[in-house]
Amino acid sequence: MRHPDVVVAGAGVVGAACAEALSRAGLRVLVLDRGAPASGTTAAGEGNVLVSDKEPGPELVLARASRRRWPELLAELREELGPAAAEAEWEPKGGLVVATTEETAAPLQGFAKAHRDVGIRAEPITLDEVASREPWLTRKLTAAIHYPEDAQLQPVLAATTLLAAVRARGGEVRPGVRAVGVRRGENGAVQAIRTDRGEFPCAAVVNACGPWAGAFAADCGAPIAVLPRRGLVLVTAPLPPGTVQHKVYDADYVGAVASGDAELQTSTVVESTRAGTVLIGSSRQRAGFDETIRFDVLRELARKAAALFPVLANVPVMRAYGGFRPYTPDHLPVIGEDPRLPGLWHATGHEGAGIGLAAATGQLLAELFTGRESTVDATPFRVGRPAVAEEVRA
Numbered sequence: 043m044r045h046p047d048v049v050v051a052g053a054g055v056v057g058a059a060c061a062e063a064l065s066r067a068g069l070r071v072l073v074l075d076r077g078a079p080a081s082g083t084t085a086a087g088e089g090n091v092l093v094s095d096k097e098p099g100p101e102l103v104l105a106r107a108s109r110r111r112w113p114e115l116l117a118e119l120r121e122e123l124g125p126a127a128a129e130a131e132w133e134p135k136g137g138l139v140v141a142t143t144e145e146t147a148a149p150l151q152g153f154a155k156a157h158r159d160v161g162i163r164a165e166p167i168t169l170d171e172v173a174s175r176e177p178w179l180t181r182k183l184t185a186a187i188h189y190p191e192d193a194q195l196q197p198v199l200a201a202t203t204l205l206a207a208v209r210a211r212g213g214e215v216r217p218g219v220r221a222v223g224v225r226r227g228e229n230g231a232v233q234a235i236r237t238d239r240g241e242f243p244c245a246a247v248v249n250a251c252g253p254w255a256g257a258f259a260a261d262c263g264a265p266i267a268v269l270p271r272r273g274l275v276l277v278t279a280p281l282p283p284g285t286v287q288h289k290v291y292d293a294d295y296v297g298a299v300a301s302g303d304a305e306l307q308t309s310t311v312v313e314s315t316r317a318g319t320v321l322i323g324s325s326r327q328r329a330g331f332d333e334t335i336r337f338d339v340l341r342e343l344a345r346k347a348a349a350l351f352p353v354l355a356n357v358p359v360m361r362a363y364g365g366f367r368p369y370t371p372d373h374l375p376v377i378g379e380d381p382r383l384p385g386l387w388h389a390t391g392h393e394g395a396g397i398g399l400a401a402a403t404g405q406l407l408a409e410l411f412t413g414r415e416s417t418v419d420a421t422p423f424r425v426g427r428p429a430v431a432e433e434v435r436a
Contacts, residue, residue, distance in 0.1 A: 086365020
């Protein structure tokens, strides 16, 4: 291809969504990744597209925009690429958040009311209604909230579909190329991206390196506070259809998501896939890039899942996997151009919500890049906010 207008560093679902939206806007896009496309954080994700786990504020606004955009975007790509090339296993299955103790019931109900106050469908349901929706769920519950807007997709399929659209529009995707910085021109702006395979001239670079985004930004001379946060997931053998019908999680999951604690935290999350397997999470720990699979964590996840769904107690586990999520200290993504380095853009810091937020992130970044009116207010996600970047010029 000719010199690209934009190089996207990172072929996970966020980078793929940015590349798709930029190519849709008519830009020539090159996507680079240190490994295979969608083989990092995206491959270790559960495919959640959630509004239920976010408190009212900027991230929830972005999540709602992304929840609207995902089915529209997938429909557009099916029309453009054909159904076979644009299958992402989209399932608007809804979510069920439950309290299992008296102490967590009132906070869950208060959280749901706060959601309803901003227009989210958060429907309290009786225990009899819970039994009709999830027959295998424990009856030892103190409260339950149904979130019809929660959905799920297959993250690797979603990312590869987005990248297929980039290729179809004349862009390029190159795996096995690690970005190591940028070259600036005489005016101080980005002139090329530097990689372990040489330089690629371009007018702009999008840092979508996920957990490695902080390191890449530092290599570019514009550091941002993005750190890896490790998580583990169990996968069961396939179960009969209907064993788990929603994304079901204990109310303590919301607190774990919002926590900045570096130490290990586990909370109960159970959901099925179209293949019939059940995904069991979740854990969070800031341990650098340590890839150790801790069996004590896996046992804790299994124990909690079996308490929520007793039917899982004797179900074999096929495998476990782990991954690193890009964490920021204020729990908000970083989306936009870096004011310290013209031509360097960031789309990272989504932690465990990147799959759900990707569609709106790509759309927002492309709108900012092309100067169009943005779908959501980009100010909360700006690079120069105190929690993320230091020594940023006003």
